[in-house]
Amino acid sequence: MTASGEAVTPAPALAARTRGLRKVYRSTVAVDQVDLDVPEGAVLGMLGPNGSGKTTTIRMLLGLVRPTEGEVELLGHRIPEGAGRALPDVGALVEGPGFHPFLSGRENLVRLAAAEPRLAVADIGRAVGDALDRVGLTVAAHRRYRAYSLGMKQRLGLAAALLVPRRMVILDEPTNGLDPAGTREIRKIIADLHADGVTVLVSSHLLAEVEATCTHVAVLHAGTVVAQGELAELLESGSPGLLVSTPDGDRALESLREKRIPGKLTPDGVRADLTAATAPVVVETLVRAGVAVHEVRRERTGLEDLFARLTQSEDVTAPGGLSEVDEVTA
């Protein structure tokens, strides 16, 4: 509570956090000034065009790449210094997970399971069996890794991330190479992790996937975060319209026009344009005019439209081409 007695919403605890994160490879600024917040328990979708810095950010979160500048915190530990304490609680699927090509999928997982500090030797067989089952790889578990398809390799990487219960799971393009059934399975695995309270950070190109599975989004463009927050809020903020359900559409439209608020009829009422008035002013105008207001909600932009608007600059490959981003965010 504040001194005036107002309730204050506490800031959410963060499972991962970066501040001023920057990575420069020779003349290429891969990541610049990234302040990323991953709230505990969220499923955060990291979206961005090719080369926008998603993988580099994820690798810095996991301590696999050292930042040029900036801070990283993972489950309350500074990275890379506290990696040994944070990483046992983090399952990760990142490019090139280092599987042995001549060992089978199961043998590879047994090797990785043996290195898990939280897994007793007696439990390794069961944990490996469960993880293979969870990603639908049990039948192919005896085949050598080098004979696996891209989708099977992705599944094995996911199985390695899920070998033991985690507080956080980080997945870099988990649906890469998967068929539609595999993509649906990933969606189910993410939903199950979310239901168990696990924080999930997932990078993806598939906007429909992110819209269906994520509670939060961070949009990267040319190395910087151009938008982040709760998915529903971002979609609502992207639209200047208020949708009002009412049987008195004509009267509603007339009362809006009297107040110079642009509007139009919709199948179940009116849409008021919020560029000229706030939502409370629209509602007050309608109620004062005696319009029966059944429901009011903000219009949502599709994630595809929002993404296109935020990442409209084409020149994402130019080294250090960050002036493009200034134009987008200005």
Ligand SMILES: Nc1ncnc2c1ncn2[C@@H]1O[C@H](COP(=O)(O)OP(=O)(O)OP(=O)(O)O)[C@@H](O)[C@H]1O
């Ligand atoms: N090891 C490296 N050496 C040099 N440049 C690199 C290296 N890793 C990444 N980059 C560059 O940094 C930029 C960001 O790359 P990154 O892989 O993080 O993007 P991404 O958003 O994950 O892309 P994609 O969606 O294509 O996987 C790109 O311009 C890339 O070429």
